[in-house]
Structure formats: C-alpha cells, structure tokens
Amino acid sequence: MQTRRTLEVPLPERLELSGADRELLVATFQALVALRCEKDRRWDLVQKQLEDDGWKVRWGLTWRAEAKRGDDYEEATGATLDEALAGVAQLVRFDMAGRAP
C-alpha cells in the first residue's frame, strides 16, 4: 500500500479560517487532484473530440449554489459565489410568487 503523501501549507499567524475558507481550500485541492489524477482521465479526450467537431471549448471551475425547500429545488452556477447565489435567488423569487392561470 502506498504511503499517503500530504502537502502542508503553513497559514499566516492570527489567520482564522472561516467555513467558506475551508470550503474553498478543500475544493481547490480536490480540483487539483481530479485534474491530475482522476481515474481514466476522460475530460481531455472529450475536449479533443469536441474541438475536432469544430467546437471552441472553454472550461473552468465555477461556484454552484442550491436551495431546497420541501419538494422545491433550484440550483445555479456562477463565476463568483455572489453570482451563483444571486442566480438561485432569482429562480426562487419566481417560484415564491403565486401565478394564476
């Protein structure tokens, strides 16, 4: 069994990590690992296929927000957390209003 390898990043003194900071760090490292070591690595193949078909492909990491209430569900993505949450808020706002036929 391979020895587990870890990377330690020293944090500046007096820095208190918030929940959002932790979420961001976890996501960043997960993204790094996925990009480099994901099993079967299909994404670069899929990208190439799309480009061969004439698509100009651009990809990147994005924020995703979701809101659930009972059976109601909305999700949105955005380049920033603000954008993702604003997107969800818009969708939810549409659903909160009553709509007569």
Added chain:
Amino acid sequence: MAAETATLSVRDALRAELDAIRAAGLYKEERFIHAPQGAEIEVEFPAGAAPRKVLNLCANNYLGLSSHPEVLRAAHEGLDRRGYGMSSVRFICGTQDIHRDLERRLTEFLGTEDTILFSSCLDANAAIFEAVLSDKDVMIADRLVHASIVDGMRLAKAMQDTYKHSDMGHLEEKLAEHRDKRFRMIITDGVFSMDGDLAKLDEIVALAKKHDAMVFVDDSHASGFIGKTGRGTPEHFGVTGKVDVITTTFGKALGGASGGCVSGRREIVEMCRQRARPYLFSNTLASVIVAGTLKVLDLVSASTERRDRLEENTKYWRRLLTEAGLDIKAGESPIVPVMLYNAKLAQDVARDLFAEGIYVVGFFFPVVAKGQARIRTQLSAAHTKEHLDRAIEAFRKVGKKHGILGKTKNEIVEKYGL
C-alpha cells in the same frame, strides 16, 4: 421482472405524492360542463351529480364571444372550406392562405409590424426568448409575470433578472445594472392575471427608450377589450407601435378556443419563424380556429359595443362588491379578486356560492402567494345587470354566513388566520 418492480415503485411514489397533494387540500378537480361556454352554464359537480345551471363568474370569456353564433358559423365554414387538420408543421405543408390572413389581420389590429401564430400563448412565450436572445443579453421581468413567461425565460440562455412588481424605480436600477449587456429586454404582463392590475406600460416604454431596452408585453388578459377600441394595454397607455413584442392568446376574449401569437418588430417575428421551437416542431394552428378568430377580429374591429358593455359591467360589479363590504383589489380590469386571505375560507366561500348557483373558484397557494387566498371573479360582456344583481345577493348571503362583510384584512386574518 425488474421492469415490473420498477414500474410499481414509480406508481407507489407517485401515489404517495398525490396523497400528499390531497392531504394538503391542493388537489385540483375538474368540473364537467354540459353546455357551451357562456354566462350561464350547466355544471356537473361533484362528478356524478346531476348538472346544475349556474352563473359563470370564472371564465376568461371577457367579450362573450366563445359561443357567439357568427363565430360558430365562421368556424363551420372554415371547417368545410379548409378541412379539419393539416397534418404538418407550418414550414413544411401546414400554412394555408387563412393563416397568412390571420397574421396580417392581427398585425393590423395590434398596430405592430408582423405576427406569427402559435398553438397557444404558452407556446409563444416558450418560443420568443430563446429564439431572439443569447447569452450576451439579459431579460428583466416583473416578478408577477405569468408562469409561461417564467418557463420561457428558463429555456433561454440570456441572463435572468427581475424587478419588484410594477416598481419603476427598481426596474430602472436593474436597467442601469445591466448596461454592459448587448440587449436588455423588459418583460411584463399587460394585465396581471392574479390581481387584475395593469402594468405601467407608458413608464416602462419611457424607461426602455432611456436605457435602450426592448419591451415585451403578454397581453392575454387585455387583447380585445383593454383600450378604447380593445387593442390592449399599448392602446390604453398611448404607446401603440412602441412595444417591441406583444404575445397574446385567442383562448380568452378573442373567441376562447386556443391559439396565440407573437406580434411585433418584423425582424423579431422573422427570427421566430426561423428558430422558435414550438413553431418548428409542433403542428400548425387548426384551420377551424383560424377561421373563427378571423371572424372575432371582424366583430371587435367593427364595434366597441362588447368591450364597452364589459367596462360597464366591471364598474357595476366592483361597486356592488364594495357596497356589500367585501374586500376587493382596486383596479379597472374585469378581473376582480375578492380577498379572503385564508385558503380554507376561500374554498368554503366558493363551495357555498356554488350551492347558491354562482360558479367561482377559490385560489390559494401555490396558485397565488401564501396568505393571499381569494376568489377571482371575472366579468363578461355576456353578463347582464340581472346576472350581477343575482350574484351579489349570493355573495351577501355567503359573506354574512362567514362573517366577512365589512371586515378589513386584519379582521379577516384575525378570525381565520393566514
């Protein structure tokens, strides 16, 4: 065997959901009408009961044309001369001369540049945004627009945003916020179906001009009767020709069968003909409806008598309800909501009115916002003063039984809760 198990599991899950809808009192039951649509109809309710003659105060039959003899005759002639179905979408072999005629007549009637027909206004609203806008654009909608507009916006790639209901200050903020977008489209109903209030279309058009935006109006609850000659909210607000896109239905005042259209700037309509999926992938509007709608346009263009009578009926009914001490939403449209706030109260009052021979429906969440339960009454030119006098007597009787006459919102909420 596996497939059978899966099917049973889906059935069980759906049954549980349906039970939950019933338990929440939200289950919708159809009432069977044993007559053509009109001011008085025969209704079988509950299912299996002997049909009863009741006064209809819940149809969108604003001009009373749904069963008008001249419309019926025109539909019959259309059926004889152009057949029952076309078995095709428009662009393959589904366009007849009368489809072109109806598009021209609607363009003339609405004061626009061009028109394209759809099977319904819901289809028109599902089509327009995706066909015309891209991810470089933004749609800014009033928060109370019709459900079909919300669905259409969700299908489009343009950014979605909203402004508070009829709040022009908020709309202007949004227009300024999105000045970097290629196109801005302001989206509103002409008459809002829930409260019956009118969009401030003159102010919206002025803001659109100031901020270089397009204006979209769904005039389904206005075409045929709002405005001095019934051309809809653009006529009412003096902005005919200044609205970029109008969608409307033939399923309400304009004959009441089905069908709808997008009418507006020539290039927008042309783009719909090239890209609108409900136009490209769904059958043509049936010739019989086209023929009937052409006759409806003849009738509403020849005389304002019906829309004038509807206006008189609306004023009269609003006065009667107010004098009876019922809490109504102020306004001028023939949609007159009687506010009850509590969902159970709305259902009880509707049931008691039905027993008195008045057909109305209680609306409550999720059809209207929470705590805004009501009975939506809708007037028709087919109603007579006698009809409305009879209806108000029933409202008085039922209102007295429930102790809501002369009560304010707070008093009703205090007694029944939200």
